[in-house]
Amino acid sequence: MEEEKAREIVVPGETIENRKEFIAGEGTRKEGNEIVAERFGVVDRSTKLLKVIPLSGVYIPRKGNTVIGQVIDITFNGWFVDIRAPHLGFLTIAECGKRVIKEDLSEYYKVKDILLAKVKSVKTRSIELTMKERGLKKLDEGLIILVNPTRVPRIIGRAGSMVNLIKKETNTTIVVGQNGVIWIKGKNVENELLAKKAIELVSEKPFIEGLTEKVKEFLENEKAGWKK
Amino acid sequence: MEVTNLTKKRIEELIARNKRLDGRSLLEFRKIFVEKGVTKKAEGSARVRIGNTEVIAGVKLNLTEPFQDTPDEGALAVNVEFFPIGSEKFEPGPPSVEAVELARIIDRIIRESHFINLKKLCIKKGELVWMVFIDVYPINDDGNLIDASIIASIAALKDAVFPAREEDKVKYGELTKQRLPLNDSVIGLTLYKLGQKFIFDPTTIEEEISQARITVGMSYRKKEFIHAIQKGGETPLREEEIKEAIKIIIKKGKEILNKINL
Amino acid sequence: MKRLDGRSNEEFRTVEARVDVVSRADGSALFAFGNSKAIVSVYGPRQLYPQHLQNPERCLLRCYYDLASFSVPERKRPGPTRRSIEISYVMTKALEPAIKLEAFPNSVIDVYALIIDSDASTRCAALNAASLALANAGVPMRELVSAVSVGKLGNELVVDLTKEEEDFKVIKEGEEQKTTDIPIAFLSRSKKISLLQLDGKISAEELFKAIELGKKACLKISKIQERTLKKIKNIKK
Numbered sequence: 135m136e137e138e139k140a141r142e143i144v145v146p147g148e149t150i151e152n153r154k155e156f157i158a159g160e161g162t163r164k165e166g167n168e169i170v171a172e173r174f175g176v177v178d179r180s181t182k183l184l185k186v187i188p189l190s191g192v193y194i195p196r197k198g199n200t201v202i203g204q205v206i207d208i209t210f211n212g213w214f215v216d217i218r219a220p221h222l223g224f225l226t227i228a229e230c231g232k233r234v235i236k237e238d239l240s241e242y243y244k245v246k247d248i249l250l251a252k253v254k255s256v257k258t259r260s261i262e263l264t265m266k267e268r269g270l271k272k273l274d275e276g277l278i279i280l281v282n283p284t285r286v287p288r289i290i291g292r293a294g295s296m297v298n299l300i301k302k303e304t305n306t307t308i309v310v311g312q313n314g315v316i317w318i319k320g321k322n323v324e325n326e327l328l329a330k331k332a333i334e335l336v337s338e339k340p341f342i343e344g345l346t347e348k349v350k351e352f353l354e355n356e357k358a359g360w361k362k
Numbered sequence: 363m364e365v366t367n368l369t370k371k372r373i374e375e376l377i378a379r380n381k382r383l384d385g386r387s388l389l390e391f392r393k394i395f396v397e398k399g400v401t402k403k404a405e406g407s408a409r410v411r412i413g414n415t416e417v418i419a420g421v422k423l424n425l426t427e428p429f430q431d432t433p434d435e436g437a438l439a440v441n442v443e444f445f446p447i448g449s450e451k452f453e454p455g456p457p458s459v460e461a462v463e464l465a466r467i468i469d470r471i472i473r474e475s476h477f478i479n480l481k482k483l484c485i486k487k488g489e490l491v492w493m494v495f496i497d498v499y500p501i502n503d504d505g506n507l508i509d510a511s512i513i514a515s516i517a518a519l520k521d522a523v524f525p526a527r528e529e530d531k532v533k534y535g536e537l538t539k540q541r542l543p544l545n546d547s548v549i550g551l552t553l554y555k556l557g558q559k560f561i562f563d564p565t566t567i568e569e570e571i572s573q574a575r576i577t578v579g580m581s582y583r584k585k586e587f588i589h590a591i592q593k594g595g596e597t598p599l600r601e602e603e604i605k606e607a608i609k610i611i612i613k614k615g616k617e618i619l620n621k622i623n624l
Numbered sequence: 625m626k627r628l629d630g631r632s633n634e635e636f637r638t639v640e641a642r643v644d645v646v647s648r649a650d651g652s653a654l655f656a657f658g659n660s661k662a663i664v665s666v667y668g669p670r671q672l673y674p675q676h677l678q679n680p681e682r683c684l685l686r687c688y689y690d691l692a693s694f695s696v697p698e699r700k701r702p703g704p705t706r707r708s709i710e711i712s713y714v715m716t717k718a719l720e721p722a723i724k725l726e727a728f729p730n731s732v733i734d735v736y737a738l739i740i741d742s743d744a745s746t747r748c749a750a751l752n753a754a755s756l757a758l759a760n761a762g763v764p765m766r767e768l769v770s771a772v773s774v775g776k777l778g779n780e781l782v783v784d785l786t787k788e789e790e791d792f793k794v795i796k797e798g799e800e801q802k803t804t805d806i807p808i809a810f811l812s813r814s815k816k817i818s819l820l821q822l823d824g825k826i827s828a829e830e831l832f833k834a835i836e837l838g839k840k841a842c843l844k845i846s847k848i849q850e851r852t853l854k855k856i857k858n859i860k861k
């Protein structure tokens with residue numbers, strides 16, 4: 135039986151707090167003396183700045199986010215990339231991380247290619263991407279899985295503790311995009327599938343106490359099952 | 363996001379080793395769940411779930427003049443509506459070619475197998491017959507809408523009862539206890555080609571990367587008969603592949619009919 | 625007054641409410657008043673094409689309401705009717721004030737409502753489901769939207785009409801009197817009215833009483849919506 139942390143879930147329009155010393159943070163508004171929820175989610179009371187952490191919702195790009203996206207169109211000066219946000223990302227030639235000599239940009243990145251990039255800036259109609267940093271590249275082998283973007287912090291864990299545990303136990307490379315797109319690459323596909331299962335476990339049951347231990351246990355059991 | 367080339371490669375690697383992303387074997391179906399009588403206003407209805415895929419089908423009966431060339435037969439019409447509720451790929455508007463194709467596949471299976479005894483729907487030859495409408499609404503698309511829709515249509519027909527009738531007027535809301543005249547044991551299933559193998563019941567990702575599909579509608583009464591076939595998808599199939607596929611589907615059809623409570 | 629199904633004047637039918645009913649959607653819900661069942665899917669906020677529809681100040685909200693062909697006594701031919709187009713429109717207007725549309729300029733949120741069984745008050749069931757589905761989708765909202773129909777049945781004001789009550793006719797003083805149907809939607813916190821329609825014959829005084837009844841019922845409905853949202857099982861993918 136899995137114990138679930140007692141959590142304060144609120145719905146839009148619900149009063150979270152009416153004591154004066156609290157401040158309305160993200161996902162809330164101040165109405166008279168009350169702080170009111172503006173999303174469906176969990177209340178974060180870790181500081182006096184009350185926030186509502188969403189349990190679902192579309193990815194909102196922020197400058198500096200690492201994202202994994204799919205090229206869906208190419209123009210004369212860049213690539214349109216689907217990063218699961220309300221707007222498409224755009225990667226200019228200047229930011230693509232390659233020396234571009236040929237006119238046909240699909241020689242560098244084709245439609246349907248998967249790119250590991252970062253958000254350079256967020257404009258009203260588009261999101262500027264960059265691949266100029268080290269480590270950013272086109273992804274070739276491996277598995278891509280999609281998760282709810284709100285689960286990304288849990289999947290990464292405090293200082294990367296959760297994702298590092300999964301990486302170590304399954305012997306895989308994992309990159310978690312802030313946009314809920316995750317890349318897994320292992321020596322063989324069984325390892326990748328195991329990592330996928332572990333990530334899905336975290337993503338689907340975020341409120342379990344001692345989740346890190348449960349994931350560790352799960353991975354050990356699965357691997358033991360292989361040896362049989 | 364479309365299925366990525368990476369994932370596609372991995373899935374094909376797994377398939378070559380007779381494995382699937384969710385651990386099923388190649389010819390294994392996800393859990394099939396059939397619930398009948400889900401709406402009050404329809405004369406018959408059913409909700410079918412295969413894994414997460416969900417389809418609702420409803421049967422409505424009407425009185426009408428028979429078609430000129432079949433004066434002693436009732437009429438049947440099948441419609442599939444891809445209302446945008448079930449997938450971000452469905453668009454509002456007139457039926458897409460996929461919806462029309464699916465409706466016609468279901469129609470062929472039901473009609474050619476004589477699942478409904480259309481002659482018994484005749485009230486007065488040349489003047490008055492019952493018309494059966496089947497309307498299928500996919501509610502959630504997680505792959506294999508075709509099989510879910512076929513099963514839902516059959517289940518809805520089995521659930522259906524005649525409404526009360528006064529001369530040539532239907533008294534909707536007043537249901538009799540009389541079921542439709544049906545010849546049982548009919549089903550249709552679709553086999554998909556992925557890589558070099560065949561699989562049943564693809565999830566969305568598997569369906570997106572499959573190259574071809576073949577749907578076969580069959581009846582299992584005194585003898586097994588094929589009543590409808592539809593090959594779909596871009597890739598052509600070799601003759602041996604088609605023969606193999608048909609055999610696999612006929613075998614599976616019997617298994618599924620015995621397993622689910624249609 | 626005891627109604628045909630035994631309810632009191634202020635009682636609405638048994639409510640069935642669930643979220644996460646369509647895994648492929650960004651948010652979804654089912655809401656039913658008795659035999660009037662609505663399933664709603666929400667997709668978005670997402671990219672809006674064509675570009676000329678984009679609004680640089682806020683997100684566009686689009687609602688599509690339709691009846692399944694088999695959800696009515698005489699089969700309805702598929703496709704939008706003038707009725708469904710009008711209902712789609714008033715639903716959009718009823719939901720807009722509750723949503724923080726300014727948070728997603730140049731985008732669109734699509735709300736699709738399918739009635740799978742109808743017994744009057746379907747637009748209210750659809751609105752209640754839509755409100756749930758939007759919250760379920762994590763769309764930033766100021767408050768929830770709750771809707772119910774109020775009717776004048778003979779001389780009585782009743783909450784949540786069935787089709788039978790909607791169609792009820794009485795001869796009074798030589799004149800045929802039909803039921804007056806008043807669908808109404810309230811925003812859960814500000815208590816403002818975001819949907820109000822009427823068809824029939826009613827005095828202003830009675831209408832104001834009807835609105836009061838509607839308000840009380842909608843308050844109860846918003847509590848049901850709240851409880852439904854808080855029953856979390858799995859996190860959607």
